[in-house]
Amino acid sequence: MADDIETRVRKIVVEHLGVEEEKVTENASFIDDLGADSLDTVELVMAFEEEFGIEIPDDAAETIQTFGDAVKFIKDAQ
Amino acid sequence: MRRVVVTGLGMVSPLASGVEETWTRLLAGESGAGTITRFDADHLATNYACEIPRGDGTGGTFDPNAWMEPKEQRKVDDFILYGVAAAEMAVRDSGWMPEDEEGQLRTGVMIGSGIGGLETIADTSILLRDRGPRRVSPFFIPSALINLVSGQVSIRFGFKGPNHAPVTACATGSHAIGDAARMIQCEDADVMIAGGAESSICEIGIAGFNACKALSTKRRDDPQSASRPYDSDRDGFVMGEGSGVVVLEEYEHAKARGAKIYAEVVGYGMSGDAYHITAPSEDGDGGYRAMQAALKRAKLDPASIDYINAHGTSTMADTVELAAVERLMGDAASNAVMSSTKSSVGHLLGAAGAIEAIFCILAIRDRVAPPTINLDNPAVTPTLNLAANAKVERDIDIALSNSFGFGGTNASLVLSRVAD
Numbered sequence: 001m002a003d004d005i006e007t008r009v010r011k012i013v014v015e016h017l018g019v020e021e022e023k024v025t026e027n028a029s030f031i032d033d034l035g036a037d038s039l040d041t042v043e044l045v046m047a048f049e050e051e052f053g054i055e056i057p058d059d060a061a062e063t064i065q066t067f068g069d070a071v072k073f074i075k076d077a078q
Numbered sequence: 079m080r081r082v083v084v085t086g087l088g089m090v091s092p093l094a095s096g097v098e099e100t101w102t103r104l105l106a107g108e109s110g111a112g113t114i115t116r117f118d119a120d121h122l123a124t125n126y127a128c129e130i131p132r133g134d135g136t137g138g139t140f141d142p143n144a145w146m147e148p149k150e151q152r153k154v155d156d157f158i159l160y161g162v163a164a165a166e167m168a169v170r171d172s173g174w175m176p177e178d179e180e181g182q183l184r185t186g187v188m189i190g191s192g193i194g195g196l197e198t199i200a201d202t203s204i205l206l207r208d209r210g211p212r213r214v215s216p217f218f219i220p221s222a223l224i225n226l227v228s229g230q231v232s233i234r235f236g237f238k239g240p241n242h243a244p245v246t247a248c249a250t251g252s253h254a255i256g257d258a259a260r261m262i263q264c265e266d267a268d269v270m271i272a273g274g275a276e277s278s279i280c281e282i283g284i285a286g287f288n289a290c291k292a293l294s295t296k297r298r299d300d301p302q303s304a305s306r307p308y309d310s311d312r313d314g315f316v317m318g319e320g321s322g323v324v325v326l327e328e329y330e331h332a333k334a335r336g337a338k339i340y341a342e343v344v345g346y347g348m349s350g351d352a353y354h355i356t357a358p359s360e361d362g363d364g365g366y367r368a369m370q371a372a373l374k375r376a377k378l379d380p381a382s383i384d385y386i387n388a389h390g391t392s393t394m395a396d397t398v399e400l401a402a403v404e405r406l407m408g409d410a411a412s413n414a415v416m417s418s419t420k421s422s423v424g425h426l427l428g429a430a431g432a433i434e435a436i437f438c439i440l441a442i443r444d445r446v447a448p449p450t451i452n453l454d455n456p457a458v459t460p461t462l463n464l465a466a467n468a469k470v471e472r473d474i475d476i477a478l479s480n481s482f483g484f485g486g487t488n489a490s491l492v493l494s495r496v497a498d
């Protein structure tokens with residue numbers, strides 16, 4: 001199940017940011033490593049909410065900086 | 079006054095992606111109209127339009143991926159996609175891609191739109207109602223704003239001069255070119271990327287123009303015959319989409335870098351009807367005064383005009399404009415050719431004036447007036463040669479382009495051959 005979440009999050013990141021799958025590593029920062037801007041990160045969080053049927057409040061969204069952050073948040077939320 | 083010349087052309091039209099591809103088909107009398115494919119339009123009073131032919135780029139089709147990364151396409155409405163593509167074509171054609179700060183500071187962008195991201199606004203409104211505000215995309219506003227074509231183009235090429243976007247309905251493209259030329263004359267910039275972009279072929283766009291009785295509705299069985307300016311059987315315009323963009327440049331600046339010079343923008347005139355929100359006055363006074371003002375600025379006599387690209391939308395207003403042009407030209411009318419290229423490409427609204435200015439420039443270059451297709455039975459007997467159903471080959475040194483918009487806003491451009 002955990003792997004499943006990682007796969008689904010990675011798929012969203014690859015689609016939205018147009019990056020190679022290999023670059024979406026545990027510590028990859030959306031902004032510094034994957035070329036996202038502040039609007040991209042808002043859209044990413046919306047996509048995570050949609051995919052996993054969860055709500056990510058704005059203050060929590062600000063703590064999601066890396067792929068690993070996103071996976072951890074979603075695992076905890078489920 | 080500084081002289082302004084055209085040094086680059088770009089176009090995405092319902093006939094083809096690309097200036098030369100479109101021009102060839104226009105001269106051959108082809109139509110870009112067809113049953114709407116983008117969405118199911120059967121329930122609308124009009125189910126046909128002139129859509130951009132999308133494809134892999136071969137055969138004149140428009141391949142979005144050739145002009146913008148797929149991930150960026152998701153963040154823009156189609157009018158921005160078309161505008162950026164046409165601007166890229168025009169900039170490449172001109173060869174003006176300055177890397178130095180001074181060159182970038184002296185280059186501006188002025189690409190307008192009549193309506194902007196209409197479909198994006200409509201879709202997002204439905205999303206908001208159905209799923210609430212948290213589902214509204216962070217890219218909603220920047221994909222719908224009209225000036226985001228100019229913004230995107232400036233970001234893409236690093237153009238840091240004036241960044242502007244006119245919004246004057248169906249006169250937008252002409253106002254953009256005229257106003258941008260003035261910015262160069264007033265030394266705000268040396269180069270301006272100017273034009274219009276539009277993508278209103280969506281459910282709410284068709285429904286809205288249907289509601290104000292502006293669109294053709296009677297040609298479901300034969301959409302290609304629906305846009306028929308001046309014809310007695312015309313019943314409204316056929317909506318088009320796309321973008322036209324030109325690179326305008328101060329004459330000495332263009333000469334100094336050995337740029338290819340297509341034509342000179344010698345005249346620009348504007349007027350307001352002060353009459354009605356959607357109809358011109360019966361005497362065509364507003365259009366008449368715009369043409370008169372453009373000729374005055376050009377210091378030209380009406381008799382010097384060889385070709386007129388009419389606003390001519392295939393509505394009742396066609397004959398109003400025709401009478402105004404004939405009144406302006408007097409006896410000289412019988413020596414000039416006037417055509418409405420909207421018969422082929424439909425009405426591109428805010429992009430119309432820009433692509434039609436490009437058609438004027440190519441008419442000057444190739445000494446040929448494009449045809450008014452579907453003109454089988456003229457509603458009135460014209461003094462002007464309306465190039466009915468066939469191009470007219472003749473010398474064209476001076477061309478005039480008219481654009482009139484809802485709200486009673488009028489713009490005329492005068493373009494001239496530049497002697498070698």
